[in-house]
Amino acid sequence: MTESRERFRPPDHDNDHFLMTTVVGSYPKPKWLNRAKELAEDGDHDFDDGRLAEAMDDAARLVTDEHVRAGLDVVVDGEMRRNEMVEYFADRIDGYEFNGPVKVSPPTSPTAP
Numbered sequence: 001m002t003e004s005r006e007r008f009r010p011p012d013h014d015n016d017h018f019l020m021t022t023v024v025g026s027y028p029k030p031k032w033l034n035r036a037k038e039l040a041e042d043g044d045h046d047f048d049d050g051r052l053a054e055a056m057d058d059a060a061r062l063v064t065d066e067h068v069r070a071g072l073d074v075v076v077d078g079e080m081r082r083n084e085m086v087e088y089f090a091d092r093i094d095g096y097e098f099n100g101p102v103k104v105s106p107p108t109s110p111t112a113p
Contacts, residue, residue, distance in 0.1 A: 020073040027078030033059045
């Protein structure tokens with residue numbers, strides 16, 4: 001057990017971990033995974049569902065390995081198999097046209113007066 005965990009863990013606590021650590025949310029998908037999805041959807045390429053599943057497994061493995069190296073208690077796959085975060089819902093709304101993934105811009109710094 002790390003020194004900080006031992007320091008903050010109550011003496012009568014029956015688990016090595018006082019606070020379980022994890023992450024919340026999805027990791028950015030690697031560009032090569034997005035390309036693998038495109039190839040799997042394109043009938044002109046010999047990239048089948050098995051190869052796409054392997055690519056998704058590889059992407060998830062990268063994330064879980066990172067979590068293990070970081071020492072997290074609860075390891076997740078970074079949602080590598082999930083579609084775009086609003087696509088599932090958008091596809092079910094009549095008249096709504098999905099125009100691609102949501103893009104998040106970095107916050108801007110306020111300017112000094």
